[in-house]
Amino acid sequence: MPKVTVIVPVYGVEKYIERCAISLFEQTLDDIEIIFVNDCTPDRSMEILDRIIEKYRFLFEEKKYIVRTESMLTNSGQAAVREHGTKLAIGDYIIHCDSDDWVEKTWLELMYEKADNENIDVVFCDYYRVIDNRKVVCENKCDDGCSNDYYIRRLLTKQCCTSVWNKLVKRGIYQSRDFLYPQCNMWEDYYISTQLFFYAKKIGYLNRPLYNYFCNRQSICYASDYEKKLEQVVVNCDGILSFLKEHNLDMQYSEEIIVLKNSAKREALSSFWATDFYRLWKNIYPGIGGKYLLSRIVSLKDKFQYLIIMLGLYPAWIKLMNRAQ
Numbered sequence: 001m002p003k004v005t006v007i008v009p010v011y012g013v014e015k016y017i018e019r020c021a022i023s024l025f026e027q028t029l030d031d032i033e034i035i036f037v038n039d040c041t042p043d044r045s046m047e048i049l050d051r052i053i054e055k056y057r058f059l060f061e062e063k064k065y066i067v068r069t070e071s072m073l074t075n076s077g078q079a080a081v082r083e084h085g086t087k088l089a090i091g092d093y094i095i096h097c098d099s100d101d102w103v104e105k106t107w108l109e110l111m112y113e114k115a116d117n118e119n120i121d122v123v124f125c126d127y128y129r130v131i132d133n134r135k136v137v138c139e140n141k142c143d144d145g146c147s148n149d150y151y152i153r154r155l156l157t158k159q160c161c162t163s164v165w166n167k168l169v170k171r172g173i174y175q176s177r178d179f180l181y182p183q184c185n186m187w188e189d190y191y192i193s194t195q196l197f198f199y200a201k202k203i204g205y206l207n208r209p210l211y212n213y214f215c216n217r218q219s220i221c222y223a224s225d226y227e228k229k230l231e232q233v234v235v236n237c238d239g240i241l242s243f244l245k246e247h248n249l250d251m252q253y254s255e256e257i258i259v260l261k262n263s264a265k266r267e268a269l270s271s272f273w274a275t276d277f278y279r280l281w282k283n284i285y286p287g288i289g290g291k292y293l294l295s296r297i298v299s300l301k302d303k304f305q306y307l308i309i310m311l312g313l314y315p316a317w318i319k320l321m322n323r324a325q
Helices: 017-025 045-063 078-088 107-118 148-156 188-199 226-246 254-271 277-283 289-294 300-310 314-324
Strands: 004-010 032-038 065-071 093-096 122-131 134-138 167-170 203-214
Touching: 004 017, 004 045, 004 078, 004 107, 017 032, 017 045, 032 045, 032 078, 045 065, 065 078, 078 093, 078 188, 093 107, 107 122, 107 167, 107 203, 134 203, 148 188, 148 254, 167 188, 188 226, 226 254, 226 277, 254 277, 254 289, 254 300, 277 314, 289 300, 300 314
Parallel strands: 004 032, 004 093, 032 065, 122 203
Antiparallel strands: 093 167, 122 134, 122 167
16 A cells, blocks of 8 residues: 555646646655546646656656546536545555645655654644745644644634645545535635634644645636626635534634635635725625634734725735835
């Protein structure tokens, strides 16, 4: 049985798939499974991938790699592709990798060693944010070896990364019948990560950047249909809220939930140039303003930003800040 299964959705990444695949094939950890899932990509992504697989095939037996390509019957979106991949996985641990990103050579080795040596269910690491060939280290504001409660609070307030590509997870968690998979693409990572931190018996944090997150403006996160994007954010945020309530955690994390709801509202900021920007922002979890502005765990800077938006001054404020730079 492989030590780790890596799941890679493939759609519209002909410019990037080679970089991603090579970084996975050159991992220092042996005995891994890599599942590329073709989501009916309309470009040459799979053709390029097949060529890279053939080029590296001689290494697979030596390093005990299982490399598979699977296909969705119809274009289904990243959430469905990841769910499909986790159900096919046979590795002891599962991790995801986006096909326009790439990883450091020791990504799997360092995370697996920590998980295996310390009997950890979920290990997460830091990452690089890559914008225009410039790499910025993004650290999780966390300590290692703390309780589930500690990590859930930091996740709900976005003090640690909400993505799944920096989290190595015991397969049994993903394949449990209690695990809920999101149906929408936006914030699907957040919905999944909340469950990972809840179900894990032990969580570990590796304070090293091992993943390269490429800010690809053609990806779903930069979708032009911002209203549909916001609807999906709310659906998955509601999923997180329902999950917490079902497990009687809504009162325990009441302040963190206010911050979570405002994080959903803040997704509208990417469309501040639109004429209906304020309507979109206002309609996402209306009525949280008082609690947010009085919260002990919200910074003065974030409270000030909320007031600026509430007063309808955000577009003007952004223009002023841009001129000052």
